[in-house]
Amino acid sequence: MNIHEYQAKDLLRAEGVPIPAGDVATTPEQAEAIAQRLGGMVVVKAQVHAGGRGKAGGVKLAKTPAEARLLAAKILGMQIKGLTVHKVLVTAASDIASEAYVGIILDRATRKPVFMVSRAGGIDIEEVAATTPEKILKLPIDTRFGLQAYQANELGFFLFDDIKKVRAAAKIMTQLYAAFMRNGASLAEINPLVVTPAGDVVALDAKISIDDNELDRHPELEALRDETAEEPSEVEARNAHLTFIKLEGDVGCVVNGAGLAMATMDLVKYYGGEPANFLDIGGSSNPEKVVSALRIITEDPSVKAILFNIFGGITRTDDVANGIVTATKANPLRIPLVIRLTGTNEELAMKILHDNGFTASSDMDEAVKQAVALAHGGKAA
Amino acid sequence: MNIHEYQAKDLLRAEGVPIPAGDVATTPEQAEAIAQRLGGMVVVKAQVHAGGRGKAGGVKLAKTPAEARLLAAKILGMQIKGLTVHKVLVTAASDIASEAYVGIILDRATRKPVFMVSRAGGIDIEEVAATTPEKILKLPIDTRFGLQAYQANELGFFLFDDIKKVRAAAKIMTQLYAAFMRNGASLAEINPLVVTPAGDVVALDAKISIDDNELDRHPELEALRDETAEEPSEVEARNAHLTFIKLEGDVGCVVNGAGLAMATMDLVKYYGGEPANFLDIGGSSNPEKVVSALRIITEDPSVKAILFNIFGGITRTDDVANGIVTATKANPLRIPLVIRLTGTNEELAMKILHDNGFTASSDMDEAVKQAVALAHGGKAA
């Protein structure tokens, strides 16, 4: 789960990370009031779950509260990478002597949280990694022992020469790690970590992603979810316990299991089609899920054909068949539907479908070919 | 460092351990007021750093606030194992269906905190260990991973059969372990852990010892130290950074290093004497420490002779010699003094002592023999 910059900063502040004062606003008037309260120059920052906010014009410097209001009015409602800005963060502006990058990411290969730090901050860390990897220090942390002081120092020394700044940075490393662990994060980033002309080390921007699997343990984090900041169809899918990612194609896909779902999308592409989505109905079948899946997919006007690919293991294919029947009775489909079912209770499922006027195949290859052809205006084979 | 029952209970309450309400009183009137506030029957419990309070008459049941006042008046000022009672805990009385023992101790052999639990609670756990060791479950905890739920359950199942009580006990194990770790304890005990007739599992008594080495990290725990509850000479010694334990003999011992101090006491005994104390002036010598050591030892009227045994390594023997000279000039000794010095700066030390009218030996055996003889009214050899 992604959270906003202002929320990530709150989590870091709770651990003691030094961060310039600021507050979130949903209206230009609120933005002005916050700027008034902070005094001096402020930065107005779009709060959306997307990178490149600066380039998109979502981050602006305001000299006066009135200017903060004007800028907020411009940024609120703006579209950044397809997402509408509903909130801005108004925060005290800092003078910057130098910028560094600090991040922790849960790493598959080392099976550990790994710190990444670089003196090349503020800019895109991926670019640094690609062009000058020696400018990044990667340090895996063994969670059995936690981040040790000597490791925090090592990270600090990689960023700074002056021992005072090293110690300040080391302290921030410890606080960032604490925030990462306490909140079940999969990513926690401070970029840039800046040194002010006065020599203070402060976090100017922050990003935290929470491992979705942790949310049951952290209801207070679930409360940070901002559904207005997400693609509405993805919100709807999550509430229906479906894993759904919207794409640009025209073949809507309903599959059980992420691996098979991806393989199905690949096969759509293989036969010249374009998948309209990734959709995994998950393991335990439930006719309701099928109903929700069909509703979400048919809401997308670019979908020209729908493909079901279900390999019944835990999933009972008769449940899926019942779901298809229920959904299409309530809302008759206006686009073609291709069904592939095999596995648990296959005979029963086939009977349910036939009795309700559907045909179904047990062969994946054949079903995908059909769906692609139908999306392209052809006929089902 | 030992803390009182009421302080230990506060630390456990902070983790959520269910404990009957209560408060501490230093006067009978306070005790009455607390009993009034609690309502119903209360227990008045002497707060001293000693076991066997019950047998000594330091724990009494009061039916009314007035009775609580009377009992508090009796218990306050009472002597238990040589310690004066300055405080009583007044706590709501609980009905008891069964009693169990739960403790965690930092164990040398496994190098881990070890849980000990037994259905035989309320009574002396050492007796249980000696007579029916199979009634105790010992479970070492790896602090890299912490107490796991399955371990807390295993401990709970050892104490109870009913799953509700097992779960309640398992929760208390987790809370006790958290208190142990958070406070840098070397011992944390709930004895008895009782089941009430209603089936609730609650802690009736608690004992926590803090690792002295943790106190720099936990100033809030240092604040729990109750110097009125300790032997005054030991308090004075600690404040002078000496390790001192008062004993019953007549040969006062001033030694550097715990091992050599014990070996010196043993040698006193070997030659027929009785050491009056254990006193370790520690590694880094400082004339002030020697002055404090002499003052503390001479305050004890049963001391008949004083023995210095200093093997200079880090300790500079000239520092010790200067300390002896300074201390005896300020407060001339009225009992014989035997000095053994060897090691770092030995020649200088000998010169300082001779110049000030002292004799000193470099042989431990000889010095101990002399000190014993002098304590028995003999002459120095």
Add this chain to the structure above:
Amino acid sequence: MSIFIDKSTTVIVQGITGRDGSFHTQQMIEYGTKIVGGVTPGKGGQTFGGSVPIFNSVHDAVRATNANTSVIYVPPMFAADAMMEAADAGIRFIVCITEGVPVLDMTRVHPFVREKGARLLGPNCPGLITPGESKVGIIPGRICAPGNIGVVSRSGTLTYEVVYQLTRAGMGQSTCVGIGGDPINGTSFIDCLAAFEKDPDTHAVAMMGEIGGSDEQEAAEFVAKHMTKPVVGFIAGQTAPPGRRMGHAGAIISGSAGTAAEKIEAFEKAGIGVARRPMDFVELLKARM
């Protein structure tokens, strides 16, 4: 022969009285798996289906049954504890089916299990099956047939798809293993490939990977260096949108973006046959055996 499990494997089920646990216990028993006990704290002394004894703890179960293997169907918040309990109780092979285990939990479970000398499969995996002998987990038994193809996969239903095609083509399996798709899991592709290489009854291996991470690239390197048996591989996710999960930052660490193209290239470089479609495994394997 087979890898990891065979007809002598004795299994306890953690969470045997839960919805998923009880259903799949029944399925495993019907398949012929030796289920010797189950664990549900508080239900010790009862039985499952009148014959399988239930215990309060894995320690109790192991003491009473001497089981060497455990399969876990407990809710995600309890899964880390269940895996550690199994390892601590002396279980040698732990199969965790549970989906949704917090990844940070696994950063502790993994070294714990390794210290205890146990092997962990999963979490978030379908388990494994040695057709005709034993199944531990949820892979549908009837799609499998005994034979000489070793199957290893990061995904559940995709595995079924491939196994189904192999079986229909008369190509039985020695063992089919689903290692699970979580970022941190117990048994890797390499662990399975090494075991298949050693198993005399495995003649070729089908491997199904996914985008993300670099496990498949490392597996390819292993195949090139250490395997004499033919391997055919598939990568799911060629059309998946980039950067929707841990994506980029993870890629910086592993030095790989984890794309399908990268992985397929690694397969080709290692001499692994590349199945473009799940149905291509049959022909590619036949051509190599």
Add this chain to the structure above:
Amino acid sequence: MSIFIDKSTTVIVQGITGRDGSFHTQQMIEYGTKIVGGVTPGKGGQTFGGSVPIFNSVHDAVRATNANTSVIYVPPMFAADAMMEAADAGIRFIVCITEGVPVLDMTRVHPFVREKGARLLGPNCPGLITPGESKVGIIPGRICAPGNIGVVSRSGTLTYEVVYQLTRAGMGQSTCVGIGGDPINGTSFIDCLAAFEKDPDTHAVAMMGEIGGSDEQEAAEFVAKHMTKPVVGFIAGQTAPPGRRMGHAGAIISGSAGTAAEKIEAFEKAGIGVARRPMDFVELLKARM
């Protein structure tokens, strides 16, 4: 020969610029110990005494000097970190002099150091000396002499006392090791006894124990089973008051009250000569060699 250190041992000092660290570094250099570097964060690039380079971290120091041994003189709250840093940086032998390290810290340091394959001596120990070759720690060099007695002790000054008597009696030492008196430490009596047994230049061992715990009893068992060389032991604390520290509850766990009488009995049972006074070592060792 000797155990743990000899003239080829290369040492870095953690906390080299502190009060104790700088004093003892000078002492070690004067004794002939190869001090190749020191560590004080923030003083990297400076030197100690004009010749010993100072580094910001142990990693830096090891990279630059290839030291195999470290000696730690940092304040107690930083000692755990210093030990772990040394182990992580590849130091093979870590000697922690610092007194007052929280015991719970050691419950984590101990497995960490072991996982890294390093040996830890201490904390709260005087270190060790191989007379005439190298000393690491604070044992006064001039009381020692090269020879064939191995000395191992839980205490500092008591060790000096015994070594002093041995040297005066013309009985030199192969290595003198102070293992420290803390409840949880790195190197045990048994580790030292095993090393002395293997060392061809050690002909007999003097061992000084204390009341508390059961390390001496276990050491006695080891001597009985595995040692061919004569051992003479001493237990300090026969007159110490019981139950003033962890006393009883600890005794329940170890199954021993840790009294001097118990330990002396274990020594006698194991055929270890028992010195009643520190000065008895000389005669008892002579009689056995």
